[in-house]
Amino acid sequence: MANTRLQALKTSLLAGFIQAVVLSALGLLATVGLGAPYPPQELFNKVTQLLGTPAMFQLVHATFGYGQGGKVAAFVAVAAAWLGGLTLLRLAGPLFGTVLLFLGTALLLPMPGPVLYALAFLGLYFALRPVMASPERRGVLRILGGGAATLLVGGSLPLLRGVLRSGRQLNSDAWTRTGGLPIGVTAQDDLYYVSKNIEPFDPDIDRAQWRLDLRGLVQTPRTFTFAELQAFPQVESERTLYCISNPVGGPLVGNVIWTGCKVADLLREVGIQQGAQWIVWHSDDGYVESLPLGQALEEDVLLVHQANGEPLSRKHGYPLRVLIPDRLGMKQPKWISSIELTAEEVPGYWAERGWTRTGYVETSSRIDEPSAQNPVVSAGAPTQIHGVAFAGTQTITRVEVSTDGGQTWQDATLNPKRSIYAWTLWSLAWTPTFGPQRLVVRAYANGKRQTQQEREPLPEAATGWHTVDAVAA
Ligand SMILES: Nc1nc2c(c(=O)[nH]1)N[C@H]1C(S)=C(S)[C@@H](COP(=O)(O)O)O[C@H]1N2
Numbered sequence: 001m002a003n004t005r006l007q008a009l010k011t012s013l014l015a016g017f018i019q020a021v022v023l024s025a026l027g028l029l030a031t032v033g034l035g036a037p038y039p040p041q042e043l044f045n046k047v048t049q050l051l052g053t054p055a056m057f058q059l060v061h062a063t064f065g066y067g068q069g070g071k072v073a074a075f076v077a078v079a080a081a082w083l084g085g086l087t088l089l090r091l092a093g094p095l096f097g098t099v100l101l102f103l104g105t106a107l108l109l110p111m112p113g114p115v116l117y118a119l120a121f122l123g124l125y126f127a128l129r130p131v132m133a134s135p136e137r138r139g140v141l142r143i144l145g146g147g148a149a150t151l152l153v154g155g156s157l158p159l160l161r162g163v164l165r166s167g168r169q170l171n172s173d174a175w176t177r178t179g180g181l182p183i184g185v186t187a188q189d190d191l192y193y194v195s196k197n198i199e200p201f202d203p204d205i206d207r208a209q210w211r212l213d214l215r216g217l218v219q220t221p222r223t224f225t226f227a228e229l230q231a232f233p234q235v236e237s238e239r240t241l242y243c244i245s246n247p248v249g250g251p252l253v254g255n256v257i258w259t260g261c262k263v264a265d266l267l268r269e270v271g272i273q274q275g276a277q278w279i280v281w282h283s284d285d286g287y288v289e290s291l292p293l294g295q296a297l298e299e300d301v302l303l304v305h306q307a308n309g310e311p312l313s314r315k316h317g318y319p320l321r322v323l324i325p326d327r328l329g330m331k332q333p334k335w336i337s338s339i340e341l342t343a344e345e346v347p348g349y350w351a352e353r354g355w356t357r358t359g360y361v362e363t364s365s366r367i368d369e370p371s372a373q374n375p376v377v378s379a380g381a382p383t384q385i386h387g388v389a390f391a392g393t394q395t396i397t398r399v400e401v402s403t404d405g406g407q408t409w410q411d412a413t414l415n416p417k418r419s420i421y422a423w424t425l426w427s428l429a430w431t432p433t434f435g436p437q438r439l440v441v442r443a444y445a446n447g448k449r450q451t452q453q454e455r456e457p458l459p460e461a462a463t464g465w466h467t468v469d470a471v472a473a
């Protein structure tokens with residue numbers, strides 16, 4: 001008796017698993033084909049909201065470092081919960097199961113999504129019933145189960161590939177010359193990557209189909225093709241991009257030569273209606289940011305489509321992204337799809353999660369060499385300490401380095417800034433004496449010294465002096 005009950009439970013779970021995979025695959029097709037919202041991804045968005053809160057942010061970064069590890073773990077957990085939940089739903093029976101699925105998806109999707117999921121569940125429930133009825137037919141069930149498992153594994157492969165790729169170690173020494181680029185210019189492949197999405201779910205845009213929509217309080221709303229944007233005067237601008245979640249001395253910063261057109265030129269073309277006060281950027285992944293319109297009209301706010309002379313790569317915003325001087329990366333949307341002029345401020349994606357609304361860059365400096373990964377230097381041999389300093393469009397007027405933990409300071413040599421928007425490379429000749437050496441750096445922007453006050457990245461970016469413990473042997 002107990003045996004048959006166990007057998008029945010196993011059969012139900014197998015059928016539930018088949019249903020779960022088929023429902024997920026149908027949902028994914030609707031997402032890819034029709035742009036319909038996908039429940040596990042919507043759930044993941046809710047989780048990132050939670051992960052963006054200060055306590056969770058600290059915990060996730062302490063556990064997973066600064067790559068996408070935390071986000072990936074969260075996504076895997078969400079996907080497992082979704083599949084597991086759908087599998088168990090069969091045990092609830094047709095009526096109760098349908099109602100539960102309807103209510104669950106109604107929390108995540110607009111109509112008619114929940115209705116369609118509930119109907120699909122009901123359909124699958126009854127379609128599988130005859131197969132489960134007799135012991136002979138359970139062979140068919142096992143074959144279907146195998147098919148579902150294959151579909152699941154096959155479908156997860158692109159996800160896995162994306163995850164492995166984003167786990168790659170960055171070359172974050174700004175002084176390393178890459179692929180014929182000038183020293184201090186970051187190759188696009190080496191540029192740090194930050195996204196609210198996990199990489200496989202970043203927008204994958206077909207540039208020929210893509211349009212930039214100008215709307216809201218403009219005089220003549222219109223859309224631009226990529227070719228039309230290229231007909232505007234093109235400017236090249238070397239700029240440093242800095243992420244708000246970069247820890248002191250961290251790798252979430254890079255410096256690239258960008259190419260694109262001026263936002264001001266586009267706005268002149270469509271005309272501005274009276275009462276327009278804000279510009280709102282909308283991205284294909286649902287990311288939103290805004291800027292006072294007066295600032296967006298500055299001649300150096302750009303829409304760029306190239307990095308170091310190549311089209312933007314997918315992860316860095318293909319085909320078009322926004323660049324705003326003196327602001328952190330979060331203020332600068334990738335994969336932009338429309339620009340709207342409004343009377344009121346629209347809070348940005350991260351601002352809604354408790355981060356800064358304005359996102360101005362702080363003065364920062366970093367020692368690249370020696371580093372925590374390469375701390376050993378030769379005692380008595382002349383060498384160099386080098387690194388970068390950045391304060392937006394402010395000039396780095398001085399960089400001081402200490403080799404004794406901050407007791408005495410020496411002036412580093414500054415390489416001339418290659419562009420007013422770029423970081424400054426600095427170096428100091430050094431002949432280390434035997435033993436441990438604590439290196440510290442601090443920069444001055446327009447004569448003002450970088451604050452020593454240690455502050456967490458949230459909500460306004462980290463501050464403090466970067467320290468490296470080197471060892472001369
Ligand atoms: N559409 C969109 N734009 C975005 C983001 C995002 O998640 N979605 N992240 C922002 C953040 S927080 C940063 S730091 C930069 C990172 O740009 P990168 O990955 O090209 O270095 O993109 C910004 N623009």
Ligand SMILES: [Mo]
Nearest residue numbers: 243244329330
């Ligand atoms: Mo960021």
